[in-house]
Amino acid sequence: MNTDQNAKNTTLTAILAEISQVLSHIPEDDLEITAKRLEQAPRIFVIGEGRSGLMARAFAMRLMHLGAVSYVIGETITPAIAEGDVLVAISGSGRTHHVVWTAEKAKAQGVYVQAITTNPDGELAKTADAALIIPAATKFRREGEAPSIQPLGSLFDQSAHLVFDAICLKYAEAKQVSQKTAFQKHSNLES
Incomplete structure (x- = not known):
């Protein structure tokens, strides 16, 4: 192995260690509760910026593969949200204006709002019915955030992706969605 390859492996190892450290602080119960709420939702909407x-x-797409009716806020084919639906709103800082505003508006429509954030004291967590806290570094590097060698909110986004995949796994188990069934929902217009 050459020196350049060793440096790359060291970098990857450091990133994986950061992600592992963050995920070790997320209670399994939080994943279970979130998945259970989504299982009961007639429709799931998601919003996030950047x-x-x-x-x-990516979360909305995987939920669709698992048989959920899911939409991304802001897409042209996204219908009106209604009472009984669930909005999953993600913002590392918990203060992204459009995400918080959308969560507030959804709440006014009788929608259950699930926040995904690092900040339990942020506007998003305070607006939401429930907040799943991912204790990762964000671009703001607030006091108490996990340290990171990575730029901006990379650690939060990577951790969020894995949290979403864990929620999807629990959702699939509860709905008894097999790999074969999920694959049948996968796009068939690509090579």
């Missing part, structure tokens, strides 16, 4: 928004989109 990279966190990309994690939300």
